[in-house]
Amino acid sequence: MTATKTITAESILADYADDIAFVAEEQPATTVSGFVDQLRTAIRNFGLARFDTEELEDAATYLNDADGSTDENERTVLLNRAAEYLKYVDDMADEYRLMV
Template sequence: MPTATITETDLIRRYADDIAYVAEEGPAADLDTFISQLRTAARRFELSRIDGHAALDAAVIHLDEAEVAFGDADRSALYSQADRMLYHLGDMADEYREMVGD
């Protein structure tokens, strides 16, 4: 069964709003901003003791590696790994929203 290819656009579309909320910024439009906001969100989740922040740190590593990957296949694999690490981001963001009273 073929696996769908994940792109940086897919990641940004799926996760930018939740990450931006936690980072207290506007949604990212590019990968560099997305990674920066993801770092901020991971740190805020850690400080808030929300489980899963280590997975976000791992996603940052995969995305950093994707930026310097030499081939489309390698880049796609790294985006897929990051996507798996971000799977619970929506739940984490909801928990964060409840903690801050939104």
């Protein structure tokens, strides 16, 4: 039986803040709203480099909605969806690093 990782806002920041900050050319975000702002900047930068950013745009929407949610079950679902759309950020950031 495999253990499933619980997705939280904190785990998303821990997993993706450094890569998104690099692409956004900023210091890593420490809040979900700050991360969403950086993610939107990173989306623009990835777009200029001709990356497909549709999944990242969806992730930003889910994270923004999760940050504003007061319902814990809804928040969990939204964070899980965001994490699913962010799962290739590390590969994208590595490729971006090679380009700049």
